[in-house]
Amino acid sequence: MLTRWYTRIIENSDDLAAIATLEAGKPLREAKGEVLYAASFIQFFAHEALRSTGDTIPSPHPQNKTRLWTVKQPVGPCALITPWNFPLAMATRKIGPALAAGNSCILKPAPETPLSALALKLLANDAGIPNEAFQVLTADRENAKDIVGKELMADMRIRKVSFTGSTGAGIALMEQAAKTVKRASMELGGNAPLIVFNDADIDKAVEGCVGAKFRNAGQVCIAINRVFVQSSVHDTFVNKLVARMKSLRIGNGFDSNTTIGPLITPLAVERVQSIVNATIAVGAQLTFQSTISDAVRESGGNFFPPTVLTNVTDSMPVFQSEIFGPVVAISKFETEEEVLSRANNTPYGLAGYVYTRDVSRVHRVSEALEVGMVGVNETAISNELGPFGGVKLSGVGREGSKDGIEEFLETKYVSLGL
Known part of the structure; x- marks a missing residue:
């Protein structure tokens, strides 16, 4: 049957x-x-x-x-x-x-x-x-x-x-x-980190970030919530991410050109906007925000523009909340030890993502992350064969x-x- x-x-x-x-x-x-x-x-x-x-x-x-x-x-x-x-x-x-x-x-x-x-x-x-x-x-x-x-x-x-x-x-x-x-x-719930080391394939990391952040307009339990980029490649990653995000199209899900649909309710839009505003108010930088066309805006859908925040610190609202929306929040880091401590400094532990070419680091970081699932050099980790679930809260x-x-x-x- x-x-x-x-x-x-x-x-x-x-x-x-x-x-x-x-x-x-x-x-x-x-x-x-x-x-x-x-x-x-x-x-x-x-x-x-x-x-x-x-x-x-x-x-x-x-x-x-x-x-x-x-x-x-x-x-x-x-x-x-x-x-x-x-x-x-x-x-x-x-x-x-x-x-x-x-x-x-x-x-x-x-x-x-x-x-x-x-x-x-x-x-x-x-x-x-x-x-x-x-x-x-x-x-x-x-x-x-x-x-x-x-x-x-x-x-x-x-x-x-x-x-x-x-x-x-x-x-x-x-x-x-x-x-x-x-x-x-x-x-x-989750609060998934994406860690991009300086030896990573940056183009691949950008594509992974877009896939895991903007699928279903960010309304995914394993969506990337916190992006940590090693300082020497931070600016390159941000610039390439912004360039890639400019190709995203917001609109009705039945429009074949649409890549980002609406959030589920008006309340969801208000919540995401509130988190973004509160994060900017304490020092984050609004680096990029897509535009929503007049036609799409007038359609009455619950749309929120894909957004990039930089200069984010761990105590800011966007890092403390599961945002469940199309917002990328980015912070710099210097060392492996530092980023692991920061990535694990959350009561949640569903998924985590790592981009690096160092095989030894792959083992160290994937084992040290306090999550139930780790994607290494990829973010499309969900399938019927892998055990899906988290730790902690x-x-x-x-x-x-x-x-x-x-x-x-x-x-x-x-x-x-x-």
């Missing part, structure tokens, strides 16, 4: 992409990429279901009079709570392993993007997945807390919760999960990969006396 669902998703990729663009505003070309990304989890976990097996354990008995083994069993009904920024992929990354492990699940999508979730369910049912195995529960923002907190989290029948969203909401859900001892996995557990299905399985130990 999972393989048939994967096929249905691919067959309906254009419609799914259009729904995601309509709901979330992202450029259609990005939405089409998200559909393929979403489908990859269903395909992967359809195969991973065949590889989730127990173990046979050597007997500790002196006369070999016991047989020991383990079996993998479903954890039980699952509550899956997803965000609006990747309404298709964040859903399948949870539903795929939950169903592959043999669990039923209830998906609670973000209030901003319910149609993407309902479209996935329609295709799942068409592929033969029963209603009883996969339900979608929609709610507006005013009622979502009651539905999740009072219904899903308080119900003893729900044995697992998987959440992607803000750290504050994740902590609240973990507190609620503790009352009925539910298994919990959380993919929460960025969450617990992993999604995707062979580790992802384990989040939805219990290991039962059996001892047989002969």
Whole structure:
């Protein structure tokens, strides 16, 4: 059934992409990429279901009079709570392993993007997945807390919760999960550093920065939030970044020329503007800001112009907040030891990125960064094969990969006396 669902998703990729663009505003070309990304989890976990097996354990008995083994069993009904920024992929990354492990699940999508979730369910049912195995529960923002907190989290029948969203909401859900001892996995906020050393390929680092900062208008949990550039290449990096950003086009996601879509709500625009203003007020320099055409501005969308701030220090608001918008904040550094200390000086630890040609440094820095994922000389690190997740206040557990299905399985130990 999972393989048939994967096929249905691919067959309906254009419609799914259009729904995601309509709901979330992202450029259609990005939405089409998200559909393929979403489908990859269903395909992967359809195969991973065949590889989730127990173990046979050597007997500790002196006369070999016991047989020991383990079996993998479903954890039980699952509550899956997803965000609006990747309404298709964040859903399948949870539903795929939950169903592959043999669990039923209830998906609670973000209030901003319910149609993407309902479209996935329609295709799942068409592929033969029963209603009883996969339900979608929609709610507006005013009622979502009651539905999740009072219904899903308080119900003893729900044995697992998987959440992607803000750290504050994740902590609240973990507190609620503790009352009925539910298994919990959380993919929460980030404050990802990009570190560019003086031996880096600067052109490649600029392209990586653009990709990881402006995808979905910066509304990505692993988006670059803090850019540290070694002082000897700082000006070169900034100049090349500004030149590259001048080619970005802001507009409606359905316009084929658009590379940057809107933010999700007017409140999101106000929040990003507030962080930028507060950062400039304490000494940062507004080095570049794109222009929004009159036609785009008059369309009424929630647009924010791609922006570069330099002369940023660690205590400034833009370095202390997950900005979730198209703003690049850049700071100079001198030594490897200094930048590692500064990069790790945050309660978050989801992703980090490093550009360098020094292989020894690759090992030192990737191991020293206090994050769950590191991209070295690349920033496109998300795929179905790699374990996705963070440390510290960025969450617990992993999604995707062979580790992802384990989040939805219990290991039962059996001892047989002969």
